[in-house]
Amino acid sequence: MNNRVALTGNEAVAQAMKQINPDVVAAYPITPQTEIVQFFSNFVNNGQVDTEFVAVESEHSAMSAAVGAASAGARTMTATSSQGLALMFEVVYIASAMRLPIVFPVANRALSGPINIHCDHSDAMGLTNSGVIQLFSENAQEAYDNMIQAVRIAEHPDVLLPVMVNLDGFITSHALDILEVLDDETVKNFVGIYNPEEFLLDVKNPISMGNLDMYDFYFEHRRQQVAAMEAAKKVIEDVGKEFEKVSGRPYGLIETYKLDDADMAVVLLNSAAGSAKGVVDELRAKGMKVGVLKPRAFRPFPFEEISTALKGVKAVAVLDRAETFSTLGGPMFADVRAALYDLKNDIKVINYVYGLGGRDLRLEDVEQVFNELDEIVKSGKTDKVVNYLGLRE
Amino acid sequence: MRKELEKYFRANRLPHIWCPGCGHGIITGALMRAIDNLKLDKKNICIVSGIGCSSRAPGYLDFYTLHTTHGRGLAFATGIKFAKPDLKVIVVTGDGDCTAIGGNHFIHACRRNIDITTIVFNNNIYGMTSGQYSPMTPKGAYATTAPYGNIDRNFDLCKLADAAGATYVARSTVYHVPQLIKLMEKAIDHKGFSMVEVADICPTYFGRKNKLGSPVKMMEVLRDSAISIKAAEKLSKEELVGKIITGEFHNEIAPEYTEEYEKTIEKAQGGC
Ligand SMILES: Cc1ncc(C[n+]2csc(CCOP(=O)(O)OP(=O)(O)O)c2C)c(N)n1
Ligand code: SF4
Numbered sequence: 091m092n093n094r095v096a097l098t099g100n101e102a103v104a105q106a107m108k109q110i111n112p113d114v115v116a117a118y119p120i121t122p123q124t125e126i127v128q129f130f131s132n133f134v135n136n137g138q139v140d141t142e143f144v145a146v147e148s149e150h151s152a153m154s155a156a157v158g159a160a161s162a163g164a165r166t167m168t169a170t171s172s173q174g175l176a177l178m179f180e181v182v183y184i185a186s187a188m189r190l191p192i193v194f195p196v197a198n199r200a201l202s203g204p205i206n207i208h209c210d211h212s213d214a215m216g217l218t219n220s221g222v223i224q225l226f227s228e229n230a231q232e233a234y235d236n237m238i239q240a241v242r243i244a245e246h247p248d249v250l251l252p253v254m255v256n257l258d259g260f261i262t263s264h265a266l267d268i269l270e271v272l273d274d275e276t277v278k279n280f281v282g283i284y285n286p287e288e289f290l291l292d293v294k295n296p297i298s299m300g301n302l303d304m305y306d307f308y309f310e311h312r313r314q315q316v317a318a319m320e321a322a323k324k325v326i327e328d329v330g331k332e333f334e335k336v337s338g339r340p341y342g343l344i345e346t347y348k349l350d351d352a353d354m355a356v357v358l359l360n361s362a363a364g365s366a367k368g369v370v371d372e373l374r375a376k377g378m379k380v381g382v383l384k385p386r387a388f389r390p391f392p393f394e395e396i397s398t399a400l401k402g403v404k405a406v407a408v409l410d411r412a413e414t415f416s417t418l419g420g421p422m423f424a425d426v427r428a429a430l431y432d433l434k435n436d437i438k439v440i441n442y443v444y445g446l447g448g449r450d451l452r453l454e455d456v457e458q459v460f461n462e463l464d465e466i467v468k469s470g471k472t473d474k475v476v477n478y479l480g481l482r483e
Numbered sequence: 484m485r486k487e488l489e490k491y492f493r494a495n496r497l498p499h500i501w502c503p504g505c506g507h508g509i510i511t512g513a514l515m516r517a518i519d520n521l522k523l524d525k526k527n528i529c530i531v532s533g534i535g536c537s538s539r540a541p542g543y544l545d546f547y548t549l550h551t552t553h554g555r556g557l558a559f560a561t562g563i564k565f566a567k568p569d570l571k572v573i574v575v576t577g578d579g580d581c582t583a584i585g586g587n588h589f590i591h592a593c594r595r596n597i598d599i600t601t602i603v604f605n606n607n608i609y610g611m612t613s614g615q616y617s618p619m620t621p622k623g624a625y626a627t628t629a630p631y632g633n634i635d636r637n638f639d640l641c642k643l644a645d646a647a648g649a650t651y652v653a654r655s656t657v658y659h660v661p662q663l664i665k666l667m668e669k670a671i672d673h674k675g676f677s678m679v680e681v682a683d684i685c686p687t688y689f690g691r692k693n694k695l696g697s698p699v700k701m702m703e704v705l706r707d708s709a710i711s712i713k714a715a716e717k718l719s720k721e722e723l724v725g726k727i728i729t730g731e732f733h734n735e736i737a738p739e740y741t742e743e744y745e746k747t748i749e750k751a752q753g754g755c
Contacts, residue, residue, distance in 0.1 A: 118584075119612035128613070128627060135630045145615065145628045147583035148554065173534075173552060202552060205534075 093271050099262035102230040102269055103169075103195045103255070104129035106237035108139055109277035112193075113164035113284075116144040116155035121207050122259040123171040123197040149174035153181035153192075160190035161299050163289030165241070167192065171259060172199035175213045179220070185252045186221030186315060188299055191244030191284075192252040195237060198360065198411075199259040200447045208448020209259040211359065214388075215412040215421045221315045223253040223322055224389040226359045230267035233257040235339060236386075238272070241281045242329045248321040258361040260448070276336050319390040326387055343392035345384045346399050348374060352381030354463040355400060357426055358409040359385060362444070362451050366409075369456040380460050388422070393429040400430060405438040405463040409479070411445045419443065419476040438466050444479035455479050484512070491515045491525070493545045500539055504690075504698025506657035506683035510604050511540045513660055513681075514575070517667035528571045531560040533585060535577035536611045536685075537604035554585025557592045560599050568741040571671060572598070578605040578619035582638055586618065593647035596675045597740040602667065603640060603678065606685035614688030625692040641732045644678045651677035652733040657684060658705040659729060666731065675739050682709070682727050 097105060103126050107115070115134075117127040127143075134143040142159075146152045152168045160166040170178060175196055185192050198214055200206040214224060225240060227233035233255065240253040257263055272280075288297050303311060323343060330341030347367050349355055356366050363384035373380045383399055383406075385392060400406055408427070410420020418424065419441035427439050442459060445451045459479065466472050484492075492515075501507050518528065528546045532538035534553035541548035547570075551559045556574045564572045581589050581603050592599060608626055609615045616626035616633045619640065623632045644652045651673040655663035663681060670677035684690065684701040695701050705727065712730040715723060 119609060119615050121612065124612050131628060131630075147586070147618065205550060 093273065094268060095271055096266050096268055097230055097271075098125070098264055098266050099227075099230040099233050099257045100125035100197065100264065101129055102234040102267070102271075103237055103257065104133070105271055106234045106277070107167060108133045109272070109274050110165075110238065110241055110281050111139045111278070112141055112167045114142045114144065114156070114159035114166045115168065116146055116152045116159065116166070117168050118146055118149045118152045118170070118174060120149070120171045120174040122199055122263045123169050123174070123195070125263070126169045126195055126197070149177040150181060153178040153185060156192045156194070157181060157185050157188065157190060160185070160192050161188065161289065162291045163286045165245075165284040166190070167194060169195045169197075171197045172201055172207075172213045176201060176216060179217065182217055182220045182222060182252065184300065187311065189250040189315075189318070190252060191241075191250055193237065193240045193244055193255065194252065195233070195255045195257065197259045197263040198256050206447040207259075209261050209411070210446045210448065211256070211411040212413065212446075214254065214256050215414075217254070218389055218421060221251060221319070222389065223249070223251050223319070223326075223387065225253060225255050225387055226385065227255065227257045227262065228361055228363045228384065229262055229269070230257075230265075231269035231339070233262060234269055234271065235333065235337065235341065238277055238280060239329050239333050239341065242332075243322065243325050245284055246325045246329075247287070249318050249325050251315070251318050251322065256360060261361045270337070272337060280333070280336055322390050323387070323392065341386065342395070343385070343387045344395045344399060345386055347382040347384070349381035349383060349399055349403070351379055352402070353379040353404045353467060354406070354460055355381045355383055355403045356407045356409055356456065356459055357383045357385070357396075357422065359388065359411065359422065362409060362411065365451055365453055366456050369453050369460065373457065373460055378460065378464065385422070391425050391429070393425075396426060396429045397433055400437065401433055401435070403437060404467045405440070406430070407440050407442055407459045407463055409442045409444050409459070411443075413443055413446065423476075438472050440466070440472060440474070441476045442479040443476070449480055451480065488512075488515050488519060491518065491545055493543055496543050499543055501536060502687045504684070504686040504701075505536070505610075506606065506685070507537050507540065507604055509657040509660060510537075510602065510663070510681050510683060511543070511575075513663045514573070514602060514667055515544070517664045517671060520664065521668055521671060523571060523671070527569065528573065529560075529563055530573045530575060531556045531563065532575045533577070533580040534611070535580045535609070537575060537577035537606075538580060540575045554580050554583070555588060556580065557585065557588040557599065557601065561592065561597060564597055564599055564741055565744070568598070568745070572600070573671065574599055574601045576601060576603055577610070578603060578607060578640075579609040579617040582618040582640065590643070590647040593644050593649035593676050593678070595740040596648055596650050596737055598674055599676055600670045600673070601676070601678045602670075603680045604683045605640065605680050606683040606689055608685050608689040608692075610685045610688055614692055624689075627688070627692065640678070640680045645733045648676070649678050649733065650675035650735045650737050653678070653731045654680045654682065654727070655729050656682035656705040656709050656727060658702050659709060662729065669731070669734070673734070675737055682729075
């Protein structure tokens with residue numbers, strides 16, 4: 091039933107979109123995402139999907155058109171990167187507040203300035219507080235799988251939130267990878283038919299959307315979004331289990347690699363997790379007890395799962411491919427450290443910011459991190475909490 | 484390149500990224516010749532761009548330059564002009580940059596008549612992101628996003644600029660370089676908002692998608708379809724289809740925005 095193919099990350103995402111066959115896709119080109127919609131528009135052109143494809147004049151319009159289409163009751167997608175996501179910012183908040191299950195891949199790319207087109211996570215990390223669910227993908231396979239699951243997560247009645255599916259720009263988006271694609275029928279059945287409960291084109295039950303909402307109800311509506319995020323944790327896990335049944339590939343909120351008996355762990359997102367797993371294998375062969383934790387969901391943030399997974403380790407390094415300028419390290423560091431706080435044990439947690447603007451994360455860099463963790467475990471002392479990896483200083 | 488033009492380029496930034504046969508270099512060269520002919524001091528010129536193949540031009544030019552975000556060159560340039568009204572501010576922009584994502588900035592810069600010169604590299608397509616149609620892609624033309632031909636109607640940018648309030652409006656092509664240089668000189672010399680639209684070629688995307696042949700062929704098309712404003716007046720609407728009307732469409736002196744602003748400040752602070 092399964093089918094092994096060689097596709098780039100962008101092709102894999104476009105392939106998933108084809109099989110999902112959304113009603114509306116509105117998009118604007120930007121490197122390194124452009125190919126996703128380019129490939130997809132070929133499917134539209136060839137009549138392989140029933141989608142209305144809307145080529146708009148900016149990303150602000152792309153997300154606005156997506157909000158319009160989703161409000162009207164359509165299964166809707168868009169896609170972007172970097173500056174495009176930054177320009178969407180205003181409308182992303184509206185999409186989540188209006189509880190519209192828009193699914194949108196983001197091929198992660200550094201934000202300007204300086205102008206740069208290569209991978210880091212500053213685009214996605216700029217929207218961690220926007221009320222969208224954020225899934226991350228290690229490789230083309232996960233990007234493909236996440237897209238398909240994202241539809242079910244977004245549209246779940248307990249959730250109804252947009253889902254951003256992240257994949258590393260160029261590293262994953264443009265590199266050829268071997269993956270298994272499901273057959274069309276399986277995907278079709280898995281995502282099912284979208285039946286929104288309330289939508290604008292339901293002329294028999296007219297509703298109004300996007301209304302003014304002052305101090306009388308705004309707060310309650312925000313709280314409902316939080317409740318939806320809380321509910322999303324279970325939904326992400328349930329959908330992951332169901333997806334395993336059709337694909338054989340398990341998905342949860344986090345993935346752990348050789349963590350059970352580990353003394354030291356690194357926590358990282360997206361493609362870097364693949365590099366770290368390779369280094370872990372090498373170091374394990376030398377007798378070091380090391381492991382990897384890869385959050386798959388970053389919003390909602392899997393606090394319990396992360397603290398449970400890390401409670402046995404002695405030292406952890408969180409690797410962030412984005413800055414916060416808080417002067418206390420990257421965005422994931424803050425959240426992971428908070429997750430571990432309640433354990434009240436003496437796990438040493440340090441941070442490395444790496445790979446900004448596409449700077450390569452070399453295997454030696456990951457090895458260096460484990461060696462430094464090893465020092466910390468041996469000495470019991472942490473010299474520097476926030477560190478920069480692969481940086482010329 | 485003539486020796487005396489070398490001083491306008493950042494030699495260490497060359498060679499440029501443009502494809503063989505791209506028209507962007509011709510426009511950039513024409514702009515440098517116009518500046519040279521006007522004998523302007525490099526230090527009094529600031530060149531601003533958005534994002535796109537065309538917007539890479541300032542990176543190669545040895546002036547005060549500012550490379551900004553997609554579509555926003557004019558918004559940044561407005562700030563520069565306000566802070567330093569004595570500077571000559573020139574914006575270089577693509578048809579996508581200027582009329583799609585940045586279209587709003589363009590009409591309002593025209594409307595205010597702020598003293599900025601805008602050079603539009605109109606290759607009728609988004610070059611940098613591989614050939615999507617822009618608001619300047621002719622109706623019926625092909626693009627990666629218009630496999631059956633574009634159904635959108637394209638802007639006539641000169642009419643748009645004129646109607647929006649620009650006080651100097653002209654068009655030329657990358658084939659008609661002497662005319663282009665002259666029009667650029669007049670635009671830069673003009674006080675108020677000036678716009679020169681340049682019919683440009685993108686052999687890599689627009690050319691290939693529309694089967695226009697080699698860059699030389701595309702240049703020949705520009706040569707053969709360009710027609711002066713005077714000659715165009717004598718033609719019917721049908722006869723004008725596919726023609727590129729070139730020349731000066733509008734040249735008027737009207738109150739300039741930063742000067743009007745200064746006057747208002749003086750009035751508010753001085754006269755009670
Ligand atoms: C906010 C944002 N969206 C999208 C892009 C991607 N992008 C870069 S250049 C470009 C189009 C450029 O076309 P045009 O202005 O016509 O210039 P050309 O490349 O043809 O010279 C696009 C869509 C971007 N840089 N920023
Ligand atoms: S893609 Fe087109 S516009 Fe860009 S450099 Fe090549 S020919 Fe010029």
